[in-house]
Amino acid sequence: EAGVTQFPSHSVIEKGQTVTLRCDPISGHDNLYWYRRVMGKEIKFLLHFVKESKQDESGMPNNRFLAERTGGTYSTLKVQPAELEDSGVYFCASSPRVRQEPYGYTFGSGTRLTVV
Amino acid sequence: AQTVTQSQPEMSVQEAETVTLSCTYDTSESDYYLFWYKQPPSRQMILVIRQEAYKQQNATENRFSVNFQKAAKSFSLKISDSQLGDAAMYFCAYYWGQGAQKLVFGQGTRLTINP
Numbered sequence: 001e002a003g004v005t006q007f008p009s010h011s012v013i014e015k016g017q018t019v020t021l022r023c024d025p026i027s028g029h030d031n032l033y034w035y036r037r038v039m040g041k042e043i044k045f046l047l048h049f050v051k052e053s054k055q056d057e058s059g060m061p062n063n064r065f066l067a068e069r070t071g072g073t074y075s076t077l078k079v080q081p082a083e084l085e086d087s088g089v090y091f092c093a094s095s096p097r098v099r100q101e102p103y104g105y106t107f108g109s110g111t112r113l114t115v116v
Numbered sequence: 117a118q119t120v121t122q123s124q125p126e127m128s129v130q131e132a133e134t135v136t137l138s139c140t141y142d143t144s145e146s147d148y149y150l151f152w153y154k155q156p157p158s159r160q161m162i163l164v165i166r167q168e169a170y171k172q173q174n175a176t177e178n179r180f181s182v183n184f185q186k187a188a189k190s191f192s193l194k195i196s197d198s199q200l201g202d203a204a205m206y207f208c209a210y211y212w213g214q215g216a217q218k219l220v221f222g223q224g225t226r227l228t229i230n231p
Contacts, residue, residue: 035219
């Protein structure tokens with residue numbers, strides 16, 4: 001089966017611009033998670049979708065970040081306007097509905113975002 | 117709040133030798149899960165090994181084993197017979213499961229294997 005796909009793999013944008021990251025989960029996986037690793041620090045949870053609904057968005061840093069999951073399939077994470085501190089690696093993971101525990105996760109390779 | 121600390125930003129080991137990566141965590145819960153994830157350069161993060169807190173026996177997966185000290189809140193990863201393919205970032209992570217469905221990660225340890 002195809003894995004979790006994220007694109008772009010790298011993105012370099014200027015401060016103030018908008019960037020949209022995309023995650024395509026494994027087909028049929030209801031759970032989709034976004035995580036972020038900023039500047040060599042720990043990976044932090046951003047939010048969790050169950051199908052198209054936001055189950056938990058407690059990790060979203062501020063209202064410059066908007067996540068959507070259209071029709072319960074792929075998800076996008078938009079940063080608008082981007083700030084320097086948004087630079088980092090954004091990870092997506094998905095899991096089946098009955099396997100929310102992390103050992104059911106499949107991670108993507110991440111998107112490295114650099115804001116200059 | 118739960119926290120996970122990896123105090124070794126970088127480690128290196130000679131091929132075929134053994135290396136131990138450290139991880140400590142803080143929680144007031146008694147039932148939880150601990151994980152070690154590996155992320156090779158530019159590749160997806162994969163699960164290396166997991167430990168359920170209620171199990172006293174340390175988990176083992178081939179050359180990978182853990183030393184789980186629940187009272188000390190310590191969860192170290194031992195890699196035996198290190199191979200070049202083990203070179204990666206290693207992340208320790210905690211999961212409670214009863215509350216928010218999310219992983220809490222440490223800062224990561226970059227492991228280099230010297231041939």
